Amino acid sequence: MKILFVLPRMVGGGVERVTLNLATALRQRGAECRLALRRAEGEMLAEAQQVFASVDILTDVSLWQFIPRLTALIDTAQPTHIITAFTDIGLLTWIARRRGKAKVPIIHGIHNTHAFANRRPGMIGLLRYLLNRQLDRLLYPRVDAIVCVSKGIEAEVKACCPSAASYTRTIYNPVATKVQIAHCLQNPRQRERHAGPWRIVGLGRLTEQKGFDVLIKAAGLLPASPPWQIDIYGDGPLRAVLQQSIQRHGLQDRITLHGYTTDPASALDHADVFVLPSRHEGFGLVLVEAMLHGAQVIATDCPQGPREILQSGRIGQLVPVENTRALAEALQGTMRRKFWIDSAELQNRASCFSTEESTEQWANVLNELNHSPKNLLGGRQL
Structure with a gap:
């Protein structure tokens, strides 16, 4: 199983820490994990280069370079799954996949709330928040699975996009082994x-x-x-x-x-x-x-x-x-x-939030989307 993670950068945040924990656990199960970043930035970049088999920096110049370079990477690397986070990156990844030859499934992870509190101050922050909610409604029906980090976020996603309810679930973050x-x-x-x-x-x-x-x-x-x-x-x-x-x-x-x-x-x-x-x-x-x-x-x-x-x-x-x-x-x-x-x-x-339990549930999602009859990661069938 070859998994491509796609993130904007590797700053010292929770999304990035969870990505490193998950990739480490999946590699221990035999998966090949690769990371694609929009920019070579962040305190965790050096750690990511140790965890992932390879780290690809897609662009440090223009956002418009991101899609064609990601399309080329997907066609070349031929991953079996793609895992994304952040709505804009998820949409760009979906476009890149559509432009290419590979029809690899996309699992979109949602790590933050849709609540009105999740907005930046001022009018620009409000407009950005409203735009993000529209982009959410555009993205969610187009991915193959949605993984939320809490039940509260799962409920928000289902309210935002009822059609995505059947492939949306909660997997708590992998905290410690x-x-x-x-x-x-x-x-x-x-x-x-x-x-x-x-x-x-x-x-x-x-x-x-x-x-x-x-x-x-x-x-x-x-x-x-x-x-x-x-x-x-x-x-x-x-x-x-x-x-x-x-x-x-x-x-x-x-x-x-x-x-x-x-x-x-x-x-x-x-x-x-x-x-x-x-x-x-x-x-x-x-x-x-x-x-x-x-x-x-x-x-x-x-x-x-x-x-x-x-x-x-x-x-x-x-x-x-x-x-x-x-x-x-x-x-x-x-x-x-x-x-x-x-x-x-x-x-x-x-102790309820172990890396092993979280990884087991992620394996279920990956195996569910894997067209191969072989259960490569040993997860329970859904």
Whole structure:
């Protein structure tokens, strides 16, 4: 089985991390995985070059070069399946496939919500959002399978395009292997914390979506006692803006922007509390990773993902989106142990999102679309 993944670039985001995890697992099952990128950009590019059998950069100049170059790549590489993400890339890939000779099936992965919250500020952001929804309706009937990363997104897709309901399903993101999960379960967090300030961690791209500006404002409402510090890992276009906000609130000694990290597990392993202050999500990969490491978790009740993961707030606090006071109160509640979940329960919930389970379900989708009678990846037949 030869699988071609198509993405715009390899920035340090959840889509890219999931793609690397999935490709690694599929290669272990014997699949040949190849990656096509529109641009040679992103913090994860070097890692992608290690994971994939080959990485093809289609164009760094003009978008119009993308389609003919992708068509040529598909005809030359002759993949058995194509996996895409992002609506514009999905449409361009469908056009490229149609122009070529190969009639390879396209599986389109949807990693983010269709909710109105998923829009950029201003009139341009609104127009882009409305255009994307029209492009969604154009793309979804034309692909061969749609894989959503949460039940909430699956419901959105079926409402947007009822004709796609029969080939739309949810497969939760591959977070960690069973070996990694077992290692974490063998080392549960103790109820008693180490001495020193509470370590509050945020991790993600420094963009409007991730809501770190809200976390900084909420930190400005926290009392000095018990002592605390906030470590934010990630990079992105809003880094300078966030640093200015930290200085404006006088929190230079309390909040540190560490930049992109190649070892998120280490950051999460030392976290007492993990905060996901996003305005919207598709799933919330890093939220599950934090739970796996036994950290207490707080997330916004944004569309979609966190509510599913945290079982409607049973095993982690959910706060309204962009509500700085509610977020500050949730942080205080955790540090004062008014809301506390045993680390073993958090880790057991996180263990439901294993790479093996996710890959098995992906294998089902691939085998269902494979016209060969041989079940190449060992997945259960649907």
